[in-house]
Structure formats: structure tokens, C-alpha cells
Amino acid sequence: MANADRIKKVAARVARTKDEGHSVAVVVSALGQTTDELIALASQVCSEPSKREFDMLLSTGEQVSIALLAMALQDLGYDAISFTGLQVGIVTDSAHTKARIISVNKNRIMRELDRGRAVIVAGFQGVDENQEITTLGRGGSDTTAVAIAAALGADVCEIYTDVDGVFTADPRIVPDARKLPVVSYDEMLEMASAGAKVLHLRAVELAKKCRVKLHVRSSFTEEEGTLVVAETQEMERQVISGVSQDKGEAKVSVLDVPDVPGIAAKLFGPLADSGINVDMIVQSVGEDGLNTISFTVPESDLKAAMQTAEKVGSELGARGVQCDPGIAKISAVGVGMRSHSGVAAKMFKALGDAGINIHMISTSEIKISCVVDAARAEEALKVVHDAFELSKVTVEEGTNQK
Amino acid sequence: MANADRIKKVAARVARTKDEGHSVAVVVSALGQTTDELIALASQVCSEPSKREFDMLLSTGEQVSIALLAMALQDLGYDAISFTGLQVGIVTDSAHTKARIISVNKNRIMRELDRGRAVIVAGFQGVDENQEITTLGRGGSDTTAVAIAAALGADVCEIYTDVDGVFTADPRIVPDARKLPVVSYDEMLEMASAGAKVLHLRAVELAKKCRVKLHVRSSFTEEEGTLVVAETQEMERQVISGVSQDKGEAKVSVLDVPDVPGIAAKLFGPLADSGINVDMIVQSVGEDGLNTISFTVPESDLKAAMQTAEKVGSELGARGVQCDPGIAKISAVGVGMRSHSGVAAKMFKALGDAGINIHMISTSEIKISCVVDAARAEEALKVVHDAFELSKVTVEEGTNQK
Numbered sequence: 001m002a003n004a005d006r007i008k009k010v011a012a013r014v015a016r017t018k019d020e021g022h023s024v025a026v027v028v029s030a031l032g033q034t035t036d037e038l039i040a041l042a043s044q045v046c047s048e049p050s051k052r053e054f055d056m057l058l059s060t061g062e063q064v065s066i067a068l069l070a071m072a073l074q075d076l077g078y079d080a081i082s083f084t085g086l087q088v089g090i091v092t093d094s095a096h097t098k099a100r101i102i103s104v105n106k107n108r109i110m111r112e113l114d115r116g117r118a119v120i121v122a123g124f125q126g127v128d129e130n131q132e133i134t135t136l137g138r139g140g141s142d143t144t145a146v147a148i149a150a151a152l153g154a155d156v157c158e159i160y161t162d163v164d165g166v167f168t169a170d171p172r173i174v175p176d177a178r179k180l181p182v183v184s185y186d187e188m189l190e191m192a193s194a195g196a197k198v199l200h201l202r203a204v205e206l207a208k209k210c211r212v213k214l215h216v217r218s219s220f221t222e223e224e225g226t227l228v229v230a231e232t233q234e235m236e237r238q239v240i241s242g243v244s245q246d247k248g249e250a251k252v253s254v255l256d257v258p259d260v261p262g263i264a265a266k267l268f269g270p271l272a273d274s275g276i277n278v279d280m281i282v283q284s285v286g287e288d289g290l291n292t293i294s295f296t297v298p299e300s301d302l303k304a305a306m307q308t309a310e311k312v313g314s315e316l317g318a319r320g321v322q323c324d325p326g327i328a329k330i331s332a333v334g335v336g337m338r339s340h341s342g343v344a345a346k347m348f349k350a351l352g353d354a355g356i357n358i359h360m361i362s363t364s365e366i367k368i369s370c371v372v373d374a375a376r377a378e379e380a381l382k383v384v385h386d387a388f389e390l391s392k393v394t395v396e397e398g399t400n401q402k
Numbered sequence: 403m404a405n406a407d408r409i410k411k412v413a414a415r416v417a418r419t420k421d422e423g424h425s426v427a428v429v430v431s432a433l434g435q436t437t438d439e440l441i442a443l444a445s446q447v448c449s450e451p452s453k454r455e456f457d458m459l460l461s462t463g464e465q466v467s468i469a470l471l472a473m474a475l476q477d478l479g480y481d482a483i484s485f486t487g488l489q490v491g492i493v494t495d496s497a498h499t500k501a502r503i504i505s506v507n508k509n510r511i512m513r514e515l516d517r518g519r520a521v522i523v524a525g526f527q528g529v530d531e532n533q534e535i536t537t538l539g540r541g542g543s544d545t546t547a548v549a550i551a552a553a554l555g556a557d558v559c560e561i562y563t564d565v566d567g568v569f570t571a572d573p574r575i576v577p578d579a580r581k582l583p584v585v586s587y588d589e590m591l592e593m594a595s596a597g598a599k600v601l602h603l604r605a606v607e608l609a610k611k612c613r614v615k616l617h618v619r620s621s622f623t624e625e626e627g628t629l630v631v632a633e634t635q636e637m638e639r640q641v642i643s644g645v646s647q648d649k650g651e652a653k654v655s656v657l658d659v660p661d662v663p664g665i666a667a668k669l670f671g672p673l674a675d676s677g678i679n680v681d682m683i684v685q686s687v688g689e690d691g692l693n694t695i696s697f698t699v700p701e702s703d704l705k706a707a708m709q710t711a712e713k714v715g716s717e718l719g720a721r722g723v724q725c726d727p728g729i730a731k732i733s734a735v736g737v738g739m740r741s742h743s744g745v746a747a748k749m750f751k752a753l754g755d756a757g758i759n760i761h762m763i764s765t766s767e768i769k770i771s772c773v774v775d776a777a778r779a780e781e782a783l784k785v786v787h788d789a790f791e792l793s794k795v796t797v798e799e800g801t802n803q804k
Contacts, residue, residue: 067462068444071459072447082455
């Protein structure tokens with residue numbers, strides 16, 4: 001879709017919301033390829049641009065969007081006004097390219113909303129206390145939206161995405177996956193980290209902290225999406241909300257290390273020092289007093305993780321270090337897990353009945369994850385989705401939706 | 403030239419100036435087609451964009467340039483920092499798209515210059531007292547440069563253009579035109595208004611007011627350009643500094659109106675009320691007590707001027723109204739005119755000798771303008787250029803240049 005058409009579509013959507021009698025503040029990100037084009041320009045003039053100047057450059061993308069959206073709304077006959085992060089008082093720390101929001105000044109927005117205007121705010125950007133322009137990094141525009149919704153005490157923060165909402169599983173893999181009318185912040189956080197990348201973790205965390213009700217919905221349809229809200233008692237009746245897979249990790253195993261205190265710290269200390277993000281950790285004790293320690297890391301960290309593991313492994317007298325990049329993590333998430341027993345057993349049985357071998361297991365309060373061969377990931381996802389009957393509605397949605 | 407290459411060239415120029423031991427503040431405008439592209443985008447979403455949102459949109463063009471230039475300088479190993487108009491305290495009135503600068507806060511720039519940094523400032527933009535982003539309209543970036551040079555007390559404000567400097571006449575028309583080493587502010591103002599559009603009037607006026615020495619020079623060569631400075635005694639030795647032509651006007655004549663007091667006011671009052679910019683006015687008294695009043699207006703205003711002139715003319719009992727769009731104004735400019743007599747006569751004689759008819763004449767303290775047929779404009783320009791021997795250096799340039 002051409003950029004101008006996108007802007008007009010968004011304007012029409014905002015206009016409808018205004019027509020319904022709501023006050024509307026809109027947070028927008030940069031248009032289509034704008035950010036990529038700006039990054040390309042930067043790389044043509046400088047091999048290592050300073051982060052400050054990078055933010056100065058990138059923040060223009062959102063500024064173009066807000067001006068165009070305000071114009072498009074004016075063209076439809078609506079009063080609208082756009083603001084940069086600076087103008088609307090989005091104050092961040094000074095960590096250029098990945099700044100964190102410290103405060104939002106709601107006064108200017110409230111004044112304009114009270115005048116009946118639609119307020120258009122540039123996402124992804126802010127200023128530090130010296131009026132230096134900062135950008136928020138990944139998930140920045142969603143995070144801006146949540147911060148502003150929190151400051152304004154908005155009824156709901158609608159997040160428009162390219163999907164219809166949050167599903168019980170990725171519909172591209174599990175055709176009978178069902179759109180969830182509502183999930184809790186915690187479920188959303190567990191799903192996001194497990195690969196259901198509908199919404200950036202950071203925005204969900206902020207929404208949870210500030211109790212902002214999110215509505216994740218499609219930019220392309222009028223349908224209701226998924227509400228992300230604080231946990232309710234009704235939610236617990238649904239044992240599992242969704243299943244997800246993550247193929248982006250690799251497994252590293254340090255074989256046959258002596259089972260003495262402090263071994264784990266000796267291994268994971270150096271890994272943390274190297275900035276390697278370890279996800280799952282499993283330690284198995286053999287009969288001969290030797291342990292095998294397995295862990296997963298993002299594939300991009302595998303090489304560095306292997307180097308560290310081999311170095312530490314030889315110091316500890318390990319028999320060797322193995323790696324397996326061909327793995328997938330299958331996770332089942334649900335707040336109902338807390339009050340229902342046998343959830344893990346059901347998942348293991350389903351995988352076992354299908355002849356899918358489980359390499360690693362980890363559990364949290366509301367999530368069970370199993371590492372399986374990547375080649376069987378899609379099958380595993382379907383099997384678990386079926387086992388928990390996620391394509392069927394098992395609680396009254398009417399109750400669940402509020 | 404590609405945008406990145408342009409930026410790199412400017413960076414190299416700034417680097418050389420730094421190497422010479424100067425503190426440098428640079429004002430930049432938007433890259434190549436950026437402004438046109440932004441305007442095109444706006445027109446796709448809105449038929450009549452609000453001026454405020456237009457400024458929000460257009461100001462991103464300069465912000466991209468400053469970030470890229472700072473990066474390019476950093477890539478060359480120089481410390482550089484970029485600032486938007488807001489950040490550097492360029493405060494304007496609230497007249498969006500044509501704002502006027504009220505004040506410039508030099509503190510931030512001085513602090514960075516004192517640290518040895520090259521300071522890159524976005525031209526063409528400012529903020530009003532409510533932090534609303536404004537743009538300065540035509541000549542905006544040059545005006546920003548002069549305002550900052552004034553605030554900093556800079557030794558010189560270099561203006562880089564696509565010409566080599568100010569010439570005695572347009573070299574495309576008069577091949578033996580000579581580059582002037584120095585001109586006065588007033589000469590520059592008279593030349594600019596007569597069509598030598600090297601530098602916008604507004605920037606020259608501000609430079610004159612603040613006594614900022616300008617150096618108009620080429621972006622493409624290392625050669626010295628033309629200094630624009632306060633008038634000196636030496637300048638008066640050069641009778642005429644340059645000649646110029648302006649074909650953008652049309653002549654309107656109101657024929658045979660009664661020669662009674664108040665006639666001119668009755669005609670030019672309504673023209674002014676219609677926002678028509680009248681340039682030259684000539685009133686000729688006939689023997690029968692009837693006057694013909696002729697005046698020139700920009701061609702774009704001709705239709706409106708004719709309507710007003712016909713309406714007023716019939717009220718005044720004029721015989722009729724004529725217009726002539728095929729005219730050109732030839733002007734000779736020089737501060738030496740004040741102390742030299744016979745300058746006008748010399749110009750009239752040169753045109754007369756060439757058989758070129760003069761339709762209108764107007765004079766100011768340092769300028770003589772003659773309206774001639776547009777078809778003979780180039781010839782007239784050469785004839786006058788020759789008459790004053792402008793291709794020859796008539797005063798020692800060494801004296802003149804300081």
C-alpha cells in the first residue's frame with residue numbers, strides 16, 4: 001500500500017472512533033520503508049554513526065508520519081494536532097537508541113483533547129533532560145502508546161498490528177487455532193517470549209505495571225482483536241490459553257562434569273559476563289556422580305556460548321561440550337495452570353504418544369516448555385494444541401471478555 | 403550528485419575550515435529533492451494542509467541533513483554535534499511557513515564550540531514561544547545562518563551557493579561580466595530586488611542590520627567569492643557596481659485621467675488593498691490637463707491589477723487602461739552614484755545610441771532603472787554594462803577588498 005493510502009486509512013479509523021464520541025490520542029510510527037532508508041543514508045556517510053546523531057536522524061521518520069496523519073484528519077474535516085516526543089513531554093533517560101521513558105507530561109495532550117482535537121503523537125521518540133532527542137529502540141512505538149494511555153488514564157490502549165489478535169497458536173501452523181478474546185498480561189509476556197511476537201514485551205510490561213488495558217487488533221479489519229488485561233478469576237477456568245514454538249534457540253550440553261557444589265555458577269557466571277542470554281537450563285545427575293548440564297541460547301549467541309562452555313568445561317574436567325542448533329521450544333501458557341494439576345503430564349503424554357522425543361523441560365508458574373527436534377516442531381505444536389482442545393471454547397466467552 | 407556525496411563534500415569543507423584553526427558553526431538546508439518530496443506527500447493526503455502541520459512536516463528535511471553532516475564529520479575524525487532550531491533556541495513569531503526570527507540563544511552553540519566541536523544547526527526552522535515548530539519561508543536557511551553569525555559575533559558568515567559570487571551582470575547574458583570582490587549591503591539589496599537572485603533579500607537585510615560580514619561563494623570551487631559588507635569610502639570610487647535585468651514584471655497604464663489632487667491615492671490605495679505589489683510608478687502630465695499614470699507589477703499580479711485599474715479608471719473618468727506584459731527592467735546599481743553626477747544621463751545615452759526605447763524610468767539613491775521592451779533586454783543589459791566599463795577593474799581591488 002502506498003504511504004499516502006496508509007495514512008488515509010489510519011485517519012479514517014481515527015475519524016470513526018471520534019464519531020463514536022471518544023477522545024482520541026494516536027501514537028504513530030514511521031511509514032513503511034522510511035526507517036530503513038534513513039539507516040541506509042547514515043551508512044553511506046559514516047561507518048559508525050554516533051548514537052546521538054542516529055536518534056536525531058531516525059526521529060524524523062515519526063515526525064513525518066504525525067504531520068501527515070494530522071493533515072489527513074483535517075482533510076476529513078476533523079480538528080487534529082500533531083506533537084513530537086519533545087513537545088508532548090516524553091522524557092527519557094539518555095541511553096540513545098534504547099532510551100527508557102521516565103515520565104510523560106499529560107497537560108498538553110489533555111488541553112488539546114479538551115478542545116475536541118484528535119492528538120497525534122510521534123512514537124518511538126522522546127527527549128532527555130537536556131532536550132537531546134532519544135529513540136526507544138525495539139517496541140518503542142507500542143511503548144509510547146502505553147505510556148501515554150497510562151498518563152491520560154485512557155479507557156483502553158488499542159494496538160494496531162498486522163495480525164487479528166492473539167491466537168491459541170500460530171494459525172499459519174495450526175489451522176484450527178482460535179483467536180483469544182482476552183489474555184492476562186502474564187500470559188502475554190510468556191507467549192511473547194516464547195515466540196508469539198504480536199506485541200513487544202516491553203509494552204506489555206509497562207501496561208501491566210500501569211494497569212493499562214490493551215486491545216491488540218488488526219489494522220486491516222474492523223473486527224475485535226484480543227484484550228490484554230489484569231488476571232481475573234474467570235481466566236483460571238481456561239487451563240491453557242495458547243501454545244507457541246520458538247526455533248530461534250540452540251542447545252549446548254556440557255557432558256559429565258563432577259557433581260560438586262558451585263559447578264553451575266562456574267559455568268553460567270562466565271556466560272553472563274560474555275553477555276550471553278541463557279534461556280532454559282537443565283542439570284541431570286548421572287549414577288556415577290557426574291552431571292550433564294544443558295542450556296539453550298539464542299542461535300546468534302551459539303558460537304560465543306560454545307567458546308565459553310569449552311573453556312569452562314575443560315577447567316571443570318568435563319568429558320566434552322556438544323551443541324545442537326536443530327531444536328525448537330514448544331510452550332504451553334495459561335494462568336489456569338496454577339489451579340489445575342496434571343497439565344505438564346498431559347503435555348508430555350501428548351508428545352510421547354506422537355513419538356516426539358523431549359530433550360529438555362522447564363516450567364514456570366504459568367508456562368511449560370519442552371525442547372524437541374526442530375524437524376518435528378510444527379507437529380508438536382499441533383499435538384499439544386489438540387491435547388488441550390484449544391480450538392474449542394471451554395469457558396463462556398461472555399464472562400471471559402470483561 | 404547523490405545526497406550522501408553532497409553531505410561528504412560539505413563535511414570535507416567544514417573539516418578544512420576546522421584545520422585552519424577556526425571555530426565553525428554550520429547551518430544546513432534540506433537535501434536535494436527532500437522538500438519537494440515532502441510537499442508531494444502532503445498534497446496526497448490533504449488538499450489544504452494546515453500551516454502548522456506543514457511546518458511540522460517540512461522541518462524534518464533539515465533535521466535529516468544536520469544528523470548526516472554531523473555523522474560525516476565524525477567519520478572524518480572530527481567532533482561534531484547537530485541541533486534542531488528548537489534545541490539551539492531559534493525563537494520565532496508564530497507565523498507558520500513564513501516565521502520571523504525573534505532571538506537566538508547562543509549559549510548552547512558557544513558551549514559546544516568551546517569544546518572544540520563543529521556545531522551543525524538546522525536552517526529554515528525555529529520554534530515559537532509555545533515550542534511550536536515554525537519554518538522561515540523563502541531564504542530561510544541563509545537567514546538562519548546570518549542570525550547565528552550575529553548571535554555568535556562571527557568573523558564572517560559564508561554563504562555557499564551554486565554561483566561563484568556577485569557579478570557586474572549575469573554572466574550567462576553578458577559574457578565579459580566580472581566577479582565583484584566586494585559589494586555593500588545596499589548594493590546587494592538593490593541588485594537582489596532587480597533580479598540578481600544570488601542571495602535572498604531577507605538574509606542581506608538582517609546582515610546589514612546586525613553588521614554581519616557575508617561571503618557569498620561557490621559550493622563547487624575553492625575560489626574566493628564576493629564579500630558583502632558595510633559601505634566604505636573606497637566603494638564610492640566605483641560609480642556602478644553592477645547591472646541587472648528583471649523580466650518578471652508587466653506594465654499597466656491608466657490613460658488620460660484628470661490632473662486633480664488625490665488621483666494617485668485613489669488608484670494605488672485599492673491596488674494595495676488587493677495585496678498587489680506595485681514596483682515602479684510614473685505619472686506624465688499632458689498639455690490638456692490630463693495625466694497618464696503607468697506602473698509595473700509582478701506578472702502574476704497583472705490580472706488582478708488590471709481589474710482594479712479598470713474599475714478605478716472608469717470611476718475617475720480615464721480614457722482607458724492598457725497593459726504591456728512584454729517589458730523588462732534594466733537597473734544599474736552603485737553606491738558611487740551618490741557622489742558622481744551624470745550617471746543617469748550616461749545610461750540613457752547608451753540605450754538611446756543603441757536605438758532602445760525607454761518606456762519608464764525610476765531612480766533611487768543608488769539605483770537607476772529603465773523599462774524597455776523585453777525583446778531587447780539582453781542587448782540593453784550589454785550596452786549599459788559596456789557604457790560603465792564594468793568588465794574593467796576601475797579601482798584597485800586590493801584597497802577595495804578589505
